[in-house]
Amino acid sequence: MSSPFFSVVVPCYNRASLLPHSIGSIQSQTFTGFEIILVDDGSTDNTKEVILNFCKEDRRIRYLYQENSERGAARNNGIKNSAGEFVVLFDSDDEMKKDYLQRLYQFIQNYPSYNFYSAKYNFLEGGIEKPSTMKPIREGGYGIDLVLKGNPFASNFCIRKSNPQLKLFCEDRSLATTEDWIFLVENLRNDSIAVFDFIGLYMHQHEGRSMQQNQILIERRIKATEYLLQTILFSEAEKKILWAYTHFFCSVHAYLDHNRKQSIQFLKKSVELNGWSIDKIKAFIKYLFGRAVIKRTKRTGVWEAK
Numbered sequence: 001m002s003s004p005f006f007s008v009v010v011p012c013y014n015r016a017s018l019l020p021h022s023i024g025s026i027q028s029q030t031f032t033g034f035e036i037i038l039v040d041d042g043s044t045d046n047t048k049e050v051i052l053n054f055c056k057e058d059r060r061i062r063y064l065y066q067e068n069s070e071r072g073a074a075r076n077n078g079i080k081n082s083a084g085e086f087v088v089l090f091d092s093d094d095e096m097k098k099d100y101l102q103r104l105y106q107f108i109q110n111y112p113s114y115n116f117y118s119a120k121y122n123f124l125e126g127g128i129e130k131p132s133t134m135k136p137i138r139e140g141g142y143g144i145d146l147v148l149k150g151n152p153f154a155s156n157f158c159i160r161k162s163n164p165q166l167k168l169f170c171e172d173r174s175l176a177t178t179e180d181w182i183f184l185v186e187n188l189r190n191d192s193i194a195v196f197d198f199i200g201l202y203m204h205q206h207e208g209r210s211m212q213q214n215q216i217l218i219e220r221r222i223k224a225t226e227y228l229l230q231t232i233l234f235s236e237a238e239k240k241i242l243w244a245y246t247h248f249f250c251s252v253h254a255y256l257d258h259n260r261k262q263s264i265q266f267l268k269k270s271v272e273l274n275g276w277s278i279d280k281i282k283a284f285i286k287y288l289f290g291r292a293v294i295k296r297t298k299r300t301g302v303w304e305a306k
Contacts, residue, residue, distance in 0.1 A: 006034040009078030012092035031102035042068030072169035072179035100200035116193035119200030139197035178224035214257035244273035
């Protein structure tokens with residue numbers, strides 16, 4: 001079999017009931033030049049059995065097992081063992097549109113100079129499709145400025161494997177949930193990502209989706225910011241943006257944790273660093289006058305006000 005163009009890397013942990021749908025959405029792609037690498041991150045359910053049954057029926061599917069090490073390590077494992085020219089990251093509970101890889105392939109052919117690519121995604125919740133924070137991003141190339149505030153891509157991006165400057169995912173377990181953001185900031189420091197204005201996949205919102213307690217998310221976002229400041233040389237202006245949006249992220253999660261005092265304290269720090277914005281004004285009103293729906297922050301780090 002000739003080398004595939006795409007290697008779709010799918011970390012999975014205790015997702016046996018969800019895998020058939022996500023794997024099926026990859027198998028049904030109109031573009032056929034791909035392999036699927038499923039990295040079992042130490043699952044304790046029957047994930048292995050489900051995947052091996054797929055492997056028997058489809059030679060494009062490969063199974064890798066590792067002791068539980070979190071998603072960063074699982075993605076690195078998949079990348080290192082991939083045979084494709086490009087690695088497409090995909091979560092085990094997401095769904096590809098049938099023409100996602102075909103459209104992505106054509107986009108890469110049209111703009112071949114980039115090392116990173118991303119189509120857009122929408123959320124599916126209770127059968128209702130909702131836009132993600134990628135909706136307002138125009139098609140084109142973007143550098144580090146786009147991700148200093150947070151990660152609008154979630155884990156939905158494509159990587160040129162032969163890029164000699166590629167920095168793999170952080171595997172520090174204490175930074176779990178922030179590894180995608182760290183990856184993008186580290187790699188876009190001196191590079192850029194091409195954004196394709198096309199909805200290529202759906203991110204399902206359900207009770208089993210990876211979630212953490214809000215205070216843990218706050219702690220890890222602060223620690224991730226400190227990690228980035230220790231590993232990357234930023235300008236003073238960039239440092240202000242990093243901290244301003246980290247404090248804003250933390251204010252949202254403090255509010256979701258019903259800690260209004262803490263949410264206002266974090267918001268105050270954000271405003272002191274880079275002033276007021278429409279989103280901050282809306283947040284302040286919500287914090288003062290009662291609880292409302294604040295969406296998407298858990299996965300993207302960028303608040304979408306309703």
